[in-house]
Amino acid sequence: MPAQRADARRNYARILAVAEEEVATHGADASLEQIARTAGVGSATVRRHFPTRHALLEAVFRGRIETLATRARELAESDDVRAALLDWLGALTVYSATVQGLATALLRDGELDPEHANPCVNPLAEAGEPLLRRAERAGAVAPGVTPVDLVTLIAGIALATQHHPDPAAEATRLLHLTVAGISPRA
Amino acid sequence: MPAQRADARRNYARILAVAEEEVATHGADASLEQIARTAGVGSATVRRHFPTRHALLEAVFRGRIETLATRARELAESDDVRAALLDWLGALTVYSATVQGLATALLRDGELDPEHANPCVNPLAEAGEPLLRRAERAGAVAPGVTPVDLVTLIAGIALATQHHPDPAAEATRLLHLTVAGISPRA
DNA sequence: TACGATACGGAGGGCCCCGCCACTTAGCAA
DNA sequence: TTGCTAAGTGGCGGGGCCCTCCGTATCGTA
Incomplete structure (x- = not known):
């Protein structure tokens, strides 16, 4: 059947x-x-x-998201934990800023259904979690940061730079600021 | 006449x-x-x-923006340069995350006219500039950060958290992460 | 081949943005 | 006060989008 x-x-x-x-x-x-x-x-x-529109976007971006998740798994075996995390965040940023609509899909995700089923954010968050955990244990990342925070911040940056002449470059620059800290304590 | x-x-x-x-x-x-x-x-x-829609939004938010600009001028005389900057960024974040549509107005700003006339971002950026400069001279802020960067980042955070149950709290939390840095170098 | 379930797509309603244009009205002048 | 003129108004129609309903065509099977 x-x-x-x-x-x-x-x-x-x-x-x-x-x-x-x-x-x-x-x-x-x-x-x-x-x-x-x-x-x-x-x-x-x-x-x-x-x-729903979101269902369509989800299908459209499934491949891209899977690619990013795979990249995260590869990087999880890298030696330099901090570089691995930053590498992945950079890739996520470029994707979000380059691929039209991806950032919106990430942010509008799970907008209505409060329970599970955030088909865009969840795979990314789960893929990034080991990377983040590892960096956390090594003291390379600030405490209290969740994988969803990272995806959210990057999607926000992508959305904020989407009307810039060179979105990817600008988004990457802002990501670097965010990673390093605007005003880190001396 | x-x-x-x-x-x-x-x-x-x-x-x-x-x-x-x-x-x-x-x-x-x-x-x-x-x-x-x-x-x-x-x-x-x-x-x-x-x-245009943006012209209407601009008029609607002019008062709020002016309030924030005034706050920046007040804080510019504070003793603690870092706290003053963070205070203002916090206020900007809460406004952006709380006031419906403000973040959108900030980001869609100057979308079409490449020349001057970003009637929302400009006043904020100009108001925040002395605050930022002072912090920069005191070494309390990372180099290469512009006032527009700050407004953009915060607007992005606001947009990214607008569907959260408590947008202001979540936005503030993410702002703190951004200020401190996700993964500052030891 | 014939049948039933599945899938299709046109039509219609509601809402929206936008531009046009005949009409109204405020404000000045006699 | 009265009349004139241009600034200002708002109704209307066109086009587009989203969404739903329902009669019809098609697929897969018996």
């Missing part, structure tokens, strides 16, 4: 492919109707496959 | 008053039509007085 009909799977793939391009150019506010039109399906079909 | 007719001034004031409430409850995405309806004017009148 195929859980899904063949045409449904086809449409899902078409919509997702179009959505990726559309979100890449127009960000998280891309028109769902425009996506439907370009994909050659009715707008109801888009809604059927992706009940 | 009255630059403006009496009824125009009246409508301007009515619209602004309604807009303040509406933005306070619905944030930066408040419906301009709803504002017009509540104010008892046509939507065209709203557009005439405030050609």
